[in-house]
Amino acid sequence: AQSVTQLGSHVSVSEGALVLLRCNYSSSVPPYLFWYVQYPNQGLQLLLKYTTGATLVKGINGFEAEFKKSETSFHLTKPSAHMSDAAEYFCAVSERGFNKFYFGSGTKLNVKP
């Protein structure tokens, strides 16, 4: 089975600063990779995903993530944090050929004015 590790359950940045949320997965075969965002009292929304092709993927709200096979990582970044980015972020993987998704434990992003 897959496992997903998100380093840091809480990350705090100042408005305008770089956002970096870390995600590592365990798999011998590159899976499909996702980042979801959850705002308070809401369901999860897809930010971006990697399936094949270019390893740097861009998502909504200025976020992007890079798939690094050698590091089994899929870290999420945004050059300049905005107050509205404060939310919980989940990394997820699914095995190729299966509709089964594994989620990390989430990282709560706090943005300070």
Next chain:
Amino acid sequence: DTAVSQTPKYLVTQMGNDKSIKCEQNLGHDTMYWYKQDSKKFLKIMFSYNNKELIINETVPNRFSPKSPDKAHLNLHINSLELGDSAVYFCASSQDVGEISKTGELFFGEGSRLTVL
């Protein structure tokens, strides 16, 4: 027009009671899921149905029984509720994109917060 809708949004009940949560998706997706999110925000798959057929059952107690009357609906019935069942339950759906690569991102409902007293 809500893509994945689940009701009720909040549910407070006593231990030992039976309750149901309903989910409907209007996206035409083939696969639907139930996830449980605990107080630490950890998301765990409970069930998955593909075209009304159960394909994933992740060691969930028998007290939990999913029912899929058609591929647009996946309901969750819980018998003899326990304190540990308190959580937010999310319904989700995804679309199979073909035989070679079955991956579609998940579309989530807004969640149903269950509190067992």
